[in-house]
Amino acid sequence: MRRWSWACWLLCCVTLGAEDYDLIIRDGRVADGTGNPMFHADVAIKGGRIVAIGKIRGEAKQTVDADGLIVAPGFIDVHSHAENIEDHPLARNFLRMGVTTLVLGNCGSSRRDVGGYFDRLEKQGVSPNVATLIGQGSVRSQVMGGSFRRPPTEEELDAMRGVVEKAMEDGALGMSTGLIYLPGSFAGTEELIELAKVVSRHDGIYVSHMRSEAGRMFEAIEELFEIARKADLPAQISHIKLAGKSNWGQTDKVLGLIEAARAEGLDITQDQYMYPASSTGIQNRIPTWAREGGRAKFKERMRDPETKAKVIAEMKETLARSGQENYDYAMIAHYGPDTSLNGMNVMEAARKVKGSDSRDAQIEMILEINANGGASGVFHSMNEQDLIGYLRHPNTMVAADSGVRRWQHGVPHPRGYGNTARCLARFVRELGVLRMEDAIRRMTSLPASTFRLKDRGVLREGAWADIVIFDPGKVQDNATFTDPHHYSTGFKRVLVNGVVTVADDRHTETRGGMLVRRGE
Numbered sequence: 001m002r003r004w005s006w007a008c009w010l011l012c013c014v015t016l017g018a019e020d021y022d023l024i025i026r027d028g029r030v031a032d033g034t035g036n037p038m039f040h041a042d043v044a045i046k047g048g049r050i051v052a053i054g055k056i057r058g059e060a061k062q063t064v065d066a067d068g069l070i071v072a073p074g075f076i077d078v079h080s081h082a083e084n085i086e087d088h089p090l091a092r093n094f095l096r097m098g099v100t101t102l103v104l105g106n107c108g109s110s111r112r113d114v115g116g117y118f119d120r121l122e123k124q125g126v127s128p129n130v131a132t133l134i135g136q137g138s139v140r141s142q143v144m145g146g147s148f149r150r151p152p153t154e155e156e157l158d159a160m161r162g163v164v165e166k167a168m169e170d171g172a173l174g175m176s177t178g179l180i181y182l183p184g185s186f187a188g189t190e191e192l193i194e195l196a197k198v199v200s201r202h203d204g205i206y207v208s209h210m211r212s213e214a215g216r217m218f219e220a221i222e223e224l225f226e227i228a229r230k231a232d233l234p235a236q237i238s239h240i241k242l243a244g245k246s247n248w249g250q251t252d253k254v255l256g257l258i259e260a261a262r263a264e265g266l267d268i269t270q271d272q273y274m275y276p277a278s279s280t281g282i283q284n285r286i287p288t289w290a291r292e293g294g295r296a297k298f299k300e301r302m303r304d305p306e307t308k309a310k311v312i313a314e315m316k317e318t319l320a321r322s323g324q325e326n327y328d329y330a331m332i333a334h335y336g337p338d339t340s341l342n343g344m345n346v347m348e349a350a351r352k353v354k355g356s357d358s359r360d361a362q363i364e365m366i367l368e369i370n371a372n373g374g375a376s377g378v379f380h381s382m383n384e385q386d387l388i389g390y391l392r393h394p395n396t397m398v399a400a401d402s403g404v405r406r407w408q409h410g411v412p413h414p415r416g417y418g419n420t421a422r423c424l425a426r427f428v429r430e431l432g433v434l435r436m437e438d439a440i441r442r443m444t445s446l447p448a449s450t451f452r453l454k455d456r457g458v459l460r461e462g463a464w465a466d467i468v469i470f471d472p473g474k475v476q477d478n479a480t481f482t483d484p485h486h487y488s489t490g491f492k493r494v495l496v497n498g499v500v501t502v503a504d505d506r507h508t509e510t511r512g513g514m515l516v517r518r519g520e
Contacts, residue, residue, distance in 0.1 A: 021046045021060035022498060028066030028469060033073040033444035033458040035437050043071055045465040048498040048512075052461060062500070064493055066469050070436065073444040073457050074100025074466030074496065075420045079207075079238055079271050079399035082130075083111060089126040092507045093405040097421045097477070097488035098468040100496045101129040101456060101516065103447075106238060106401070107209040108137030108178030112163060115170035118515045125511035127501050129466065131453065131518075133176040133207055134167035136195060137184040148183035149292050157194060164198045171517025173451050174205035176238070179220070185211070185288040189223055196231035204518060205451060207236040213278075214244045215321050217254065225261045225268070234267035236450065239401050240390050243278065243381045244322030251389030258395075269450050271397040272390050274422040276382040277481065279401070279413035282332060282346070283370035287314050291370065299371055308367075315363055322381070327362045331481070334410030335375035343411040343482065378413045378481060388433055391442075397450070398423050398443045407485060414484040418477025421488035425476050436472060453516055464514075465498035 025043040030053065044052040044060065052058075077094065080102045085091055094102060104110065110132055111117040121130055143159045144152060152160065164175060175195060178184045196206050206227060210220035221237070228235035237258075242250055261268050283291065290311045291298055301307045319327070327346035335341050341349045350365040351357040369375045390396050402416030415422075420443055427433040434442075448457025455463045468491060475490030487505070494502035499512025 021051065021056075021058055023062040023064065023495075023500075024056055024058070024060040025064045025066050025071055025467070025469065025493075026056075028069055028071035030459060031070055031072040031437050031440045032460065033440060035441040035445075038070065038437060043459065043467070045495070045498045048465055049455075050459060050461055050463050050465050053459060064469065066492070068471070069469050069492055070472050071459070072440045072468050072470075073459050073463075074098065074468055074494065075398075075443040076101040076103070076447040076453065076457055077399050077420075078103040078236070078397055078447045078451055079106050079401050080104055081106060081109070081401065081403040084404050085126055085128075085130065086117075086120060086124075088404040088406070089121075089124055089511060090507055090509065091127050091404045093402070093417050093487065094400075095127050095494055095496075095501050095507055096491065096505065097418060098470065098491055098494055099128060099400075099420060100466040100468070100494065100501075101131065101453065103131045103133065103173065103451060105133035105135050105172070106176045106178075106207060108135045108176055108181060108184040110135030110138050110176065112138050112142055112167070114167045114172050118171065118517070122515050126513040127507070127511050128496060128513045129456070129516050130513060131173050131451070131516040133174050134164055134172040136175055136177045136187065136192065137181060139163045139195070140183045140187060144183065146293055148186045149289065150186070151188055152191060157191065160195060161198050164195050168199060168202035168204055168518065171515075171520070172204065173518050174207055174233075175199045176207040176209075178209040179211040180209065180284065180288070182288055182291060186292070189226060193227050193230045196227050196233060200231045200233035202518065203452070205234050205236060206231065207238055209238045213241050214247050217242065217247065217250075218257070221254065221257055225266060228266050228268065234269070234450070237268070237270040239278070239399070240270040240272050240396070241278065241382050242386045243379070244324065245381075246321065246323035248383040248386055251386045255389070255393055269395045269397065270390065270393070271399040271447075272387065273399060273401050273415045274387070274419050274427065275413070275415050276384045276387055277378055277380045277413065278382065279333065279376065279378045279415070281374050282330060282335075282366060282377040283374040285315060285318075285327070285330065285366050286370055287311060295371065295373065302367060302371065311367075312360075312363055315366075316359070319359075324381070326359050327366070329380045331378040331380070331411070333376040333378050333412050335369060337372045376410065376412065378411075388427070388431075391427060391433055395446070396442060397447045398439075399447075405485070411482070412484050414477070414479030414481055417479035417484060417486060418488050421475050421490065422477035424470070424472070429472065452518065454520060456516075465495055467493070467495040469493040
């Protein structure tokens, strides 16, 4: 009898020890990421994973009181340009708006050696989880050098296939294209299909900044469908939009094409950021053919009066086609040669530098900027009603299209500081465009399932403990176009693989992120 009692006591001790947790989140409103209604529950974490959800009676090393707060999966940003996380591993701007996983390598630009890049990040440690795509433009540049405006030879195409193959083997999620950027703009559809077939063999995704988001939007989207169809793989439209006043109001037509393609059997999805303004290089207002070959070649072309006149005429035609009279919609975010122009629009910059704000002076300003190495810009060319139309679609994800922000550097687009918080504050709380559960799904389980990120994007037992805890009445984006360097607020905790990375709107300096490879 005594032996049995001793055995029972020992078993009880072992059992009680097994029920201890690293952290318990108590009394929160759980939004599990699926879009299902929220429910009140505790969440227990051990070893970086969620081990229990419900009424939890065990003890933990840490306890977080989430009464009155929402407990949701960490947000997944599938469209980032955060390759500079190697230099800024804490990624404060992302973590402080609840983003726990970043997908790098968008718009055709990426690190070409995925395996080596991942190894470096693993050694130094990073705060968020990091995944990547392989950028087709970077691959083309590596293989073809400066010879951009031509199709590849068979040998070059085979070499590009090899680079993509190696990247997929090293864990890339898929391939991205940036078809308004050099050198991607010179890649033909058949070239893209051949590279996408390599991605398809590895069960990856094709992600595209299409050839046009303005007047030729419908041709561009049909090209994306063709690539998805012939390469037999899912495709994602990057930062879906309708740019230029003359193109506004056609959201339903674009979504109708996407729905028709899905009905045909294509897996087409899309992402967008939460602002009616885009951001890219000011120099992208210049025709790509004029910029081919780099700065020296561009300067040579501009010394030829006939070629320069052709460039100017094409820029004026593009401006008119977009419904704009001048470049006052284009703001200079960062221009290294003259930082006094940061925050000015092109018209204002032309007035200051050229002594005139005429359209010709504005074009001269843009040509000068490119000759001096280019500048990042913010372009107020979108309509919020179009944004809302896309946001209502159930397959639209929320992504910032941003890199890791350097504090007080330039006048960048505010999306890098506030994108996900703006979704919750403006489009859920203020305008009621989405239910809270639906908005959370767009930032969690939808991107996780689309990009096949295992055990992320949902709150369930066994999933990685990427978790955000926020106040739905106070969560707020604070960055503006004129004063962008402000972090989002309203986040009580942000956990990455169970590690508390943000506490009461402050980064804890921890680096709990993992490198997320395809299939892992």
